[in-house]
Amino acid sequence: MTSSPAAPGSRLASRLGFSDRVFIGRAARRVADQIEAGLDLVENGLAEDLRVADSVADAASRYLYEAGGKRIRPVLALLTAQLGEGNIPAVIDIAKALEMTHLGSLYHDDVMDGADRRRGVPAAHAVWGNSVAILTGDILFSRASQLMSRYGDRAIRLQADTFERLVMGQLHETVGAQPGDDPIEFYINVLADKTGSLIAAATQGGAIFSNAPAEYVEPLRLYGEKVGVAFQLLDDVIDLSAKPEETGKVPGTDLRAGVPTMPYLLLKTETDAASAALAVQIDEGVARIADGEDPAILDQPLAELRDHVVTQKTLELARTWTRDAIDALAPLPKGTVREALTRFAESLADRSS
Numbered sequence: 001m002t003s004s005p006a007a008p009g010s011r012l013a014s015r016l017g018f019s020d021r022v023f024i025g026r027a028a029r030r031v032a033d034q035i036e037a038g039l040d041l042v043e044n045g046l047a048e049d050l051r052v053a054d055s056v057a058d059a060a061s062r063y064l065y066e067a068g069g070k071r072i073r074p075v076l077a078l079l080t081a082q083l084g085e086g087n088i089p090a091v092i093d094i095a096k097a098l099e100m101t102h103l104g105s106l107y108h109d110d111v112m113d114g115a116d117r118r119r120g121v122p123a124a125h126a127v128w129g130n131s132v133a134i135l136t137g138d139i140l141f142s143r144a145s146q147l148m149s150r151y152g153d154r155a156i157r158l159q160a161d162t163f164e165r166l167v168m169g170q171l172h173e174t175v176g177a178q179p180g181d182d183p184i185e186f187y188i189n190v191l192a193d194k195t196g197s198l199i200a201a202a203t204q205g206g207a208i209f210s211n212a213p214a215e216y217v218e219p220l221r222l223y224g225e226k227v228g229v230a231f232q233l234l235d236d237v238i239d240l241s242a243k244p245e246e247t248g249k250v251p252g253t254d255l256r257a258g259v260p261t262m263p264y265l266l267l268k269t270e271t272d273a274a275s276a277a278l279a280v281q282i283d284e285g286v287a288r289i290a291d292g293e294d295p296a297i298l299d300q301p302l303a304e305l306r307d308h309v310v311t312q313k314t315l316e317l318a319r320t321w322t323r324d325a326i327d328a329l330a331p332l333p334k335g336t337v338r339e340a341l342t343r344f345a346e347s348l349a350d351r352s353s
Contacts, residue, residue, distance in 0.1 A: 022343040028336045031082050038078040038087040038095070039071065045096050049143060060128055060136040061143075064103050067119035073098045073198060076344075077206035080220055082337050084210030090151055094205045097147040097159065102198055104140030105166055107133045112174065113257065151209060158208070162201040169193025173259075183265050188229060196228030203227075203341075219331045226325035227345050233318035234348060236261040240306040252302035256295045258286045262317065266310035278304055322348060 023032040050065055052058040074095035081091040109115070110123040111130050117123055125133035141163065148159040169190050177186040203224035207216045239254050239261060254261050267279050278301060285298040305311065325345050332338045 022340050022347060023336075024339075024343070025336075028340060031079070031336045031340065034082060034086055035075060035078045038081075038092060039074060041087065041092045042071070042074045042078075042095050042099065045092060046099060049096060049147070050100070050140075052139065056128070056132065057136065057139060060124060060132055061139050063121075063124055063127070063136075064106055064118060067121045069103075069119060071099060073102055073202040076199065076202040076224065079337060079340060080203050080206030080212070080216075081210035083207055083216055083332070084212030086210060088210060090209040091206060093147045093150060094155065094209045095202070097144040098162075098198065098202050098205060100140045100144040100147070101159070101163065101166070104137040104144065105170075105198075107137035107140070109170070112170070113259075154208065158201055158205060162197050165193040165197035169195075169197070176260075183260075183268070184262075187260065187262060187265055191229045191232040192225055195232050196225035199228040199231075200224030216332055219328050222328040223325045223341060223345075226321050226328060227348065230318045230321035230325060230345070231348055233262055233314055233321060236263060237311055237315050237318070240302060240311060251306070252298060255282065255286065255302060255305075256289055256298055258290060262314040263305055263308070263311045266313055267305060267308065270310065275308070275310075278308070322346065 023029055046065055047062075050062045052061050077091060077095040077098060078087065081087065085091075106118060107124050110118055111125045111133050115123045116126060123133070124136060128136075145156075145159055148155040169192070172186070173190045173194065177183045200221045201224070203220040204217050206212075207220050236254075240251055240263060255264055264279075264282065267275055267282075270276070270279075281301040282298065282305065285301060288297060289295050322345050326342050329338050329341055332341075
């Protein structure tokens with residue numbers, strides 16, 4: 001398996017949301033060209049930086065990188081860097097470090113979730129076993145920290161703070177809401193930690209390490225975190241899609257595995273008898289699947305959940321977070337970067353329409 005920055009699908013136009021709908025007009029295309037040039041540097045750098053002398057560690061470390069991926073975090077870092085000095089070496093290294101952190105988290109997540117596949121290939125733990133997969137994730141985290149350490153205390157703190165939030169988000173998802181916690185608020189916080197924190201690190205990191213004006217950093221952090229939450233809420237809707245050929249997932253994959261999603265959590269707050277009965281059906285089905293029964297026993301209840309008002313409410317909630325993300329960009333100057341970030345957020349919402 002090999003990777004090339006010039007391979008089909010590795011260009012900006014193929015990245016989620018970064019298409020002609022995002023970069024409109026001649027000036028925007030010039031920015032897009034800069035991001036594509038930066039992505040080439042990131043891809044080439046990752047191919048080199050992920051190499052390990054040990055043969056097993058080398059193959060495992062490059063496994064998910066070579067399987068592909070959208071590189072959304074590097075793209076966002078490169079985009080916000082255009083508010084400063086652009087694709088300078090610090091920005092390229094920060095973009096690589098954040099992508100390594102993301103990749104490392106995938107190795108760990110797949111072990112914890114027992115996932116069979118990732119990016120169209122068998123999950124790393126299915127190839128090498130849980131221990132090697134976990135240790136490979138650790139290697140990627142260490143390589144990311146090495147890159148960040150080149151840029152002093154601020155970079156180290158950004159990496160450490162983001163990594164802590166990733167871990168806490170996974171921990172809270174694993175143990176679940178505790179007595180006294182509001183389940184909806186708890187779940188939003190998990191999404192903010194698990195997904196929003198790393199996207200926020202990318203959007204603010206691009207500005208910080210390109211020497212963009214300091215007053216842009218906090219708005220970009222807020223934007224990234226809110227976009228991350230919106231992204232995951234929309235995934236909850238997509239998870240129930242009746243068109244697996246379009247989503248690439250069996251409908252209700254997360255719920256069948258016992259992972260709560262926002263439609264399910266909102267269903268539990270409904271007070272009518274039909275909603276309560278549906279929630280019981282889902283709970284009983286999840287328990288039976290955990291005991292070894294065919295996951296297909298939840299086909300009908302999940303179809304009902306897909307058509308329930310709570311799924312539409314989840315979509316509306318995601319769009320609220322999207323609007324809030326766009327509103328956070330108000331302090332930024334009007335221009336191609338702000339417009340592209342706005343259109344990117346809007347393109348996320350379009351995924352479920």
